[in-house]
Amino acid sequence: MENYKMLNNVAVSENGFLFLPGTGESFTLNEIGRMILEYLKEGNSSNEIIEKIAGEYDVDETVAERDFNDFINQLKNFRIVDAI
Amino acid sequence: MKIAVTGLNNVDNPGPGVPVIRGIREADDFDGEIIGLIYDALEPGAYMSEVASRNYLIPYPSGGLDIYFERLSQINEIEKIDVIIPTLDAEMFAFAKLKSKLESIGIKTLVPTVEQLTIRGKDKLFSFCEKYNISAPKNYLASSVQDLYKLPSELKYPVVIKGIFYDAYIANNFDEAESYFRKISSKWGYPIIVQEYIKGSEYNVCALGDGEGGTVGAVAMKKLFITDKGKGWAGVSIEDDEIIDISRKVIEELNWIGGAEFEFMRDEETNKNYLLEINPRFPAWVYLAVAAGQNLPHAAVQLAQGKKVETFESYEVGKIFIRYSWDLITDIKKFEEITVKGVLNNE
Amino acid sequence: MSKKYYERPVIIKQHSGMMNKFGSSPSLPPITEVEGIPVKELTEKYGSPLFTFSERKIRDNQRKMLRIFKTRYPKVQFAWSYKTNYLGAICSVFHQEGSWAEVVSEFEYDKAKGLGVDGQHIIFNGPDKTEEALEKAVKDKAKIHIDHFDELYSLMEITERLNLKADVAIRVNMDTGIYPKWDRFGFNYENGEAAQALKRIAMNDNLNLIGLHTHIGTYIMSAEPYRQAVIVLVELANMLSKQYDIALDYIDVGGGLPSNNTLKGQYLDAEQILPTYEQYADAITAPLFDLNLKPDELPTLILESGRALIDDAGYLLSTVIGNKRLSNGKRTIIIDAGVNYLFTSHWFNHKIAPAQHSGSFTENSAVYGPLCMNIDVLREDIVLPTMRKGDQVVILYVGAYSVTQWMQFITLRPNVVMIMEDGSVEVIRESEKLENITSSEKVPEKLNSFSLK
Incomplete structure (x- = not known):
């Protein structure tokens, strides 16, 4: 599975508010969305992140993986993350 | 005393919230707090610290009344609102329908009734005017292109082709009329309003009805500068008994309650005034009325509370408003606060 | 340790005018x-x-609507519009609440009869009533609402042939100021067709004119057109009483009352812009008091509301x-x-x-x-x-x-x-089940077999 890293300068607040200084765009994230970005920032691999989510939340790994991939695709489109 | 006001979107097509608040704040006997209710995190009024103490995001009324009411009640739990003054066209039906429910949680409002809102509809106003002998441009409703062929011969081109909610075009001949008919009907549906075109200049009246037929005050204005969106960017208070009298008459016949703006077209040849539209709320230039001596927003708050208000008999002619734009500087933190928490605290 | 509630990760870009859960149109609260x-x-x-479907809600709707009209006019009768929902159980709830049946085809007519509604409590509307259906309706003493002249002539012929009298009304259409005009159904008022049809019926011994009917449209968003319609019917009723000495049993103003379901292309939610049912009732009942009749001769007001009673x-x-x-x-x-x-x-x-x-x-x-x-x-x-x-x-x-x-x-x-x-x-x-569909199909014999490779 491909791994991802957050692009430079992306700032996420505790409230789940994300501001892209390069483009001036802002976003809001729900709790899991914010967690995923946090895990990415810490350098976790995709598999590690999915495991962590399935461990902490009431969801099986298949669903967590599918949602993770969908989420990552959006983040790529918004130029928030990139594949390593 | 806590007052909530909507419409802080003072952008290039401004909502009346900021001037309404300005009026209320300037009243001698005003002693209370004002909060803003906003639909968009970027409504400029919300960031102007001298306008409202706190600004709350609320959902659009088009999302359903229950949800709308729930959000207002939620804000009320925190703020204990005494009066809400709604200022935008699109929310009037919602407030009219929620009036008694809001009262049950201690909030008073000043808003026209559903019937009053309906009569002023673009497709209804003409028959109302006809009934009460008020001049209005002749109006025909068309629901098919065939109806355009059946227009009476006394209707001469150019004519105005209008949508039931928005949009208006001047058609110089049948072909243009037909093409605008199709254009508007695909967007806004039927009927299409075909209106007599009156060449002249526009005059406006800002007024307040007390709900019992009385007019609390009325100020006439001529636009001096009009933007490419058709909005007055500067205007002057004028003396014109005729359009003031027509406005008073409409308020009397309808027992109009709340703020209103009457739009007139004065025929450049005959000098006759035609009533074009009634907007069911104060106009964005309402502060000119305040400056000319009639603090109608403050009177509206008093009316909402059921207090007796003195009527204004005169105003100062020759007062000018000139709108200007100003770049307010704030931090992304403020934007984050309102986006994530739904409230922006200016204190 | 129990795990936390999972919600799939979401990121939403902030656009002006399309803000967040506070500002944008939010989701409806859950209905669990x-x-x-x-x-x-x-x-x-x-x-x-x-x-x-909720039985309680249907009964509540019907009782509430009846009360709204009865507090404004003494004699009110509802007739359930079969086309709106003709499931037997639904119709029967309405019939238990005292509603007659309002049908617009022979199929619906038979369905009402099948549920046990007798002919005189069936209102037979619509442009397509076959000769057989009309015969049936005449024999059952159903209330036949005539839609056009050809139907009027067939009815005259049928009643004469059977040597039976028929209880009839005509459907009238008029300009009530709404768009589109529903002038394809019934006899037009403005061009004199309605008066002409009434005259024709009044002069026929086999046709017993007992009512006037109109149905101005569907999902009518203001009360005023109803007032206009009733004014016209009252005028016709007064004319009938003066010229032919006919006292009508009823005036049927049809249906068309909206529910709070919101039409496409309508910016505001239906509940915000629609008048209340009380306002519709005011508009419908007020002109009825202009009938030149003694109070005990007042006709019954019939309503054929469908959508307003069942949609929610x-x-x-x-x-x-x-x-x-x-x-x-x-x-x-x-x-x-x-x-x-x-x-x-x-x-x-x-x-x-x-x-x-x-x-x-x-x-x-x-x-x-x-x-x-x-x-x-x-x-x-x-x-x-x-x-x-x-x-x-x-x-x-x-x-x-x-x-x-x-x-x-x-x-x-x-x-x-x-x-x-x-x-x-x-x-x-x-x-x-599959059989419900295939049981009415027929496959020609030569198509009965095939082999696929």
């Missing part, structure tokens, strides 16, 4: 149960999708089949109920509520049905919380016209249940 019964339980037992008593429960993201990034939700069950979704933006509690994050989504057809769209744009496969939704305002206009297309039609006043659940129409 219908009449006290959990949605999950209903679909587990009766399948998904599932049409669910019907719910369509449906299950999420899957989520998808379109190429433009838009979220879509595919559910197991499509436009084949919900014909009305072509005209209305049906409200859709989630059937379970979920996180507070919402997303603008499109809701698609399960059909393999591009037209199968229930909502182009609706704000909903994040949905998982197997989650459920409740579609509102589906009581009117859906279970009469639905079709068997691609899939079979599902169960329809009624939640009874005592909380029990009854199946009022069983889900279709």
